[in-house]
Amino acid sequence: MNQPLDIFATRELTDEQIEYAEKLGLNVVIEPAIEIEFREDWFAIEMTFKSTKKPVIALTSQNAVKAIEFFQSTGGKIPKDATFYAVGKKTAETIEKLGFKAIVPEQQNGVGLAEKIAEDFSKMKDSEKPTVLHFCGDKRRDEFRQFLSDSDVHVRDMVVYNTILKNMRLPNHKTDGILFYSPSAVQAFRDSGGFWNKNLPELFAIGETTAEELSIETGKHVHVSPEPNTKDLLQHVADVLNKEKTEVLS
Secondary structure: OOOOEEEEEOOOOOHHHHHHHHHOOEEEEEOOOEEEEEOOOOHHHHHHHHHOOOOEEEEOOHHHHHHHHHHHHOOOOOOOOOEEEEOOHHHHHHHHHOOOOEEOOOOOOHHHHHHHHHHHHOOOOHHHOOOEEEEEEOOOOOHHHHHHHHOOOOEEEEEEEEEEEOOOOOOOOOOOEEEEOOHHHHHHHHHOOOOOOOOOOEEEEOOHHHHHHHHHHHOOOEEEOOOOOHHHHHHHHHHHHHHHHHHHHO
């Protein structure tokens, strides 16, 4: 039997995801890089919904969807005529479970989502264009807002969660790969001294934005998941590491 490949994940995985990783020959060590804290006061969100006709809600992270779930669990109501734009298929699937449909761009990242919104809004009369409500965290990046602003689309940030960087316990043995799920995870790993060792293993990112942050931080090549979800990321990790293992042995 082949020796399992050791990987270090910077986010919690479900039991199903861990089982899938094991089937791929991956031994996963998990050390979450961030904690999410939902906002306590939702009054401003409720008032925004009440004063907005046919709100357009943009979601650029899974945590924003979790915040919406939390909002609903506290009795908050989302207008039935709301339109959702989601950065990835998994995010859209979660929104559908809440009773809404979400539009997903072909390029599944923040810029791709902004491009899709700008394209759709370009078909409207100026008087019909609503304000885009960007449900986001306090450490949001600027690309999404900047692209929409440059396209004359008004966007309003609705901060629904805070991202807390954790002091991580780094692996004390050599691993074959490290998985990153957000730019904030890259920052937490850096602040915990994770990049002091220049002899890093293969680096993997859930999407292009995270990969960019990781590449800037390390100067190393970063492998990007074909789709922004854990299952595809794990399959990609197994493919890359097994290919490299085969090349070393041959």
